Amino acid sequence: MSGGALLCVRDLHHWFGGLHVINGVEFNCESGAIRAVIGPNGAGKTTLFNLVAGTLCPTSGAIELQGKPIQGLPPHKIAALGISRTFQSTRLFPGMTVLENVMVGHHLAEHGGFLRDMGGRLFNSRQENRMRRQCMEILDGLGVADLAEQQARDLPFGRQRVVELARALASGPRLLLLDEPACGLNPSETEEMALRIAGLRGRGVTVLIVEHDMSLVMGISDRVVVLSYGRVIAEGTPREVQANDEVVSVYLGAGDA
Amino acid sequence: MGAAQLLQYLFSGVATGSIYAIVGIGFNIIYSSTGIINFAQGEFLMLGGMIAVSLQGFLPLPLAIAAAVALTGLLGIAVQLVFLSWLKKPGILRMIIITIGLSILIREVGLHVWDEKVHALAYWTGDETTSLAVLGARVSPQVLWVLGISALMVIGLTLFFRFTLTGKAMRACASNSTAARLCGIRASSLVTLSFFIASAMGALAGCVVSPITQTQYDMGTSLAVKGFTCAVLGGLGNVSAAVGAGILIGVLESASISVLPLAYKDVVALTIMLAILLLRPQGLFAGVGRRAGPLGRG
């Protein structure tokens, strides 16, 4: 466990009934780096993701954000600590525009409350304008500012993914959890997404990606963790992991030439 | 309280409880086949009773009852076909609001076709003064009819689901409608059949209980709420558990008269419902992780 690690996962175990889905997983996310978690289907990637994001509470073990334990905290408290996430199936808020979706993402960055918000423009106009401006900037930074007033659910899938990324960035997170960001994207969209994620490196956002798609992960990650049947079987740079025999056999099946 | 009185409370509790159970079973049948909570379930009892009361002047009692059951069954089918069958992928919430609205419409039909007065069907055997000695308590024969008819309906339903082809087809649909359809089972006709069964059963229950509790145009709502309580207590979709749940609620309600003022009797069932929904919404008898088919097995 070194200093400079934003997220520490320590001896994490999780059972679903009698199934030991996460078995002693340990790894770190260095601050400002991009860390990927890969593994074949059923390896426990999604469970691990949900444990870090707060959707699930681990049976045992610790997840620490800069030394502070966060395992078992409800999702909204995890978000308040500076962790944002995207969803594998892209869950934008239906019935709201793109800009509104991102503004909801900005929720934590501003203050309010029922009574104050009922007072309306009297108290809030400066805050509202500031929120709008900041959210438009985020959309602009991702190249989708022109979509701002469109209904989120009318967008093609690839664009929805970018909007969801914008929403996750809107709160100014320290750690961004991406759940299979390439899922459902064609190769050129995947490349665009990879560039966007890589672009986050310089902005002080640490990224943890759970992914299936090798091309996205290997191109942009600093370090990779490989899971198989709930265990970590390899950890290192993309090149190190690719050369690892056990990783190769787990993905391609043992006994292949 | 003497043993005889206790027994009397028990009998009346089990009798009312079995009526609640019949309503609950109606909920379960429709829920299993469609996923809909049909709040209008209680109205079928009202309709059955009212129609029989109207016919009892012209027909011998058994025929009046049979006609009431058949007509209400047809009405149940009509409701399903006219209002519910053509909706594509409606949300569960939208459906329950629709059925609540429908129950109000049916109730208003009841008010305008009949009136707001209390009506009662003739006692099936004897009259309001007859009583039989059962285990030391004096019990009206109608109470025995209620128990008997309810038991027959539950047994008949269980046999239907277990041994007839159609019954098994309905269980298949409830378990996995896609697979069932792939086997050639026509889900839509089974849905209509489930509405027929639920409404016919309700009508029969309404007829058998009418001499004791009387029939009034607005009786359906509280029956629906209590029937839903049975359904949820036993686990939504679990027909056999609803019987136990119903008896439990009926007996508790009956017993509550000795501790609570009479006017609060209804609150007992309602509180049970809230408690179950909040503490164990899958019901008391649900197996862990299994979705109940109509007989309570996956």
Added chain:
Amino acid sequence: MTNARARNLPLLLLAALIVSIQVVLSAMKADFYLTQLTMSAWYTLVALGLCLLMGYAGQVSMGHAGFFAIGGYTAAVISTAGAAPWLSIPTAVLVTAAVSLLVGIPVLRLKGHYLAMATLAFGFIVSRIILGTTLFGQADGISDIPAYKLFAGLAISGRRTFRIQNFYIAWGVVLAGLGLALNLVRSRTGRALRAIHGDEEAAASVGIDVARHKLAVFVLSAVYAGLAGACLAHFNAGIGPSEGGIMKSVRYVALVAAGGMANLWGTLAASAILTFLSLRGAFGLFDDAVFGGILVAIMLFAPEGVFSVLQRKRKTP
């Protein structure tokens, strides 16, 4: 700044409409209509609160008349007891808020049809308690409720001399309630509520405390209903058990649905018109049936509400 003016314009127009209705009716010597319009206003307040809860936050409440009854009966009991009659309305509001808090905390964990049935059960329980308790007059309700004195000679009362001022008091409160609701809906909190309605898990993932927001809007909508109940009890000088019954609860849901679920203006219009017609006896003996029918029709054919359907028809060429 023009933005702010555009936002306030509809409210000002509504205020102007309210004033003109009163002026015209008085001129035509037909100001007895004002009584029913005043009652209609109080019922509309309930519908507005329910619109926030159901339309924006997406939480169904099939027992909202229960809160109206709690407010009305609390005010009635305090007012007829005589000790400190001015306490009646504030206490009614506080009691309603407290009950909604106690009920909301457990019940709002439920979703979909379970929430519908639980709120239905709540309404039922309120109804049965009212019918069973001598303090609340049982089936007869409470009558001879004295007027509620405000300041400067104003009072909430149904007597003819107070007719015009009560029209303005009632619609004034509705305007204020609408204004506050509109502010809320257009704010950060309003977006959070709509987000919760859209996707609770996604809302939590951006840091929204879903449970707290749901509870807050539940209590707010209950307060609207309780205040309306308390005021109407004074205006009518009486309250009866039917005010808390399922028929009324269904009516409020029908009004919100007719207005367009997440449409405060639509709810206002639907409620004002339909309750006024109902109070005038336009639906005769079929009063309850009409609202039940409206609810069924809207849920079957236009679940997003009539106005949204009309808007959609306008957009498609």
